[in-house]
Amino acid sequence: MTKPDPEAGPAGPETRKGRRGRPPKSEGPSGTSELILDVAEDLFSKHGLHGVSIRDVANEAGVDTALLHYYFGTKLGLFDAVFKRRAEILNAERLASLDAYALKAGDALTPEGVISAFLQPLVEWGEKGGPGWKHYFALISQANANPVWGGETMARYFDDVIRRLIELLRLALPGARDEDLYWAYHNLSGALTLTLGETGRLDRLSNGLCRSGDLRLAYANMARFAAAGFRALCARA
């Protein structure tokens, strides 16, 4: 599994050795630290924090372990850096998407509309963001299921957006009790988490009838399902 690859050793670092100054801000890993983050993101998303050693990351990235410590201090520092990197992008876009929808809908907010706006950036990054974003989503999925640090981590990075989501859903469902709104969100959150994982379980269960990789359909169905769920939970006395 982690055999020393004689090709990646010399070849990998060599290609970026003579670089000077800031790397160009374009696609692909824009520097060694970004490359390390990409590799770590991939491996962490598959095997978890404890299932990946810094040697695994270093070997796969074609650098030495000492370099990871130079950039990120400890293994946990590397993990946190991976988690943080895309969270900021994602949160900004989801807030913007929700705000844009609220502005457009005016007084005619619907649960479907709010939820779709919330999910929209996930669809787009999942479809066009390349493998890095898919790995990141799988990582979030596992974080949300983790009983030790999951709750705290998810809260730290994503609560702002969630609170805005619930705020808009409250407007879309006049008279709803807060308690029901939260319980309904809990169900939506679970569905979202499972979708982000793309574990292929649905494909197998349905004998190929459904493909978890069909993100556009997955999110459209989720919005429809969850909107009905919110209405059912929130429309009672």
Place this chain on the structure above:
Amino acid sequence: MTKPDPEAGPAGPETRKGRRGRPPKSEGPSGTSELILDVAEDLFSKHGLHGVSIRDVANEAGVDTALLHYYFGTKLGLFDAVFKRRAEILNAERLASLDAYALKAGDALTPEGVISAFLQPLVEWGEKGGPGWKHYFALISQANANPVWGGETMARYFDDVIRRLIELLRLALPGARDEDLYWAYHNLSGALTLTLGETGRLDRLSNGLCRSGDLRLAYANMARFAAAGFRALCARA
């Protein structure tokens, strides 16, 4: 390599160190291998397969690491044994619960009824099964989110019950397309997974308004939410 069959029940009367006969209370582990399974279940559910060492389990159980190898062969063998132990109990009860409901309801199956019957054993074990069952549920929750072995593991242990669930939902929702039934189940499965985890995230997010530990309410809300979702997804042309 003479490995005892873990299924064969308590091997003999003298199970613990200086002890003779059965442990006084029928509550606790009924033998050393069961004790090891309980400890492993607890630790694996919190830190994952790679986050727990054989030594961690041995120390916590008060036995030597060699004994774990004697009973379970490898670390992975121990993990599998943990996973399998309660799966069989759970599956039998969920199938029985679904069958009982189908018999009682006759031609008047409803999505709420089917889903509630499916969830019922989870409520009961979660409330009355002690910490072991809670740990087990947390373990399932993480398995379902795992992109590497999660899909395969969940399918191996739980597909029979899921297929029966979908079969009954198909009867409760005449005219539904299979594809929509599977997508709807996907959303229910996600909500269930998050609930099983009991990560405390909802408690924090709602400022204590909702308690994830209130299983009866959690599952009642889930059944209502999901039933509406199934109707919304399956009631289209």
Place this chain on the structure above:
DNA sequence: GTCTATAAGATGATAGAC
């Protein structure tokens, strides 16, 4: 920034005594 070398300890697993 990147590597070499290495410390200091943890890990999964086995052989064999009792």
Place this chain on the structure above:
DNA sequence: GTCTATCATCTTATAGAC
């Protein structure tokens, strides 16, 4: 069944050369 002793390997992390 249970423990003692041990091994070969892998782990995170640091110091220092270039």
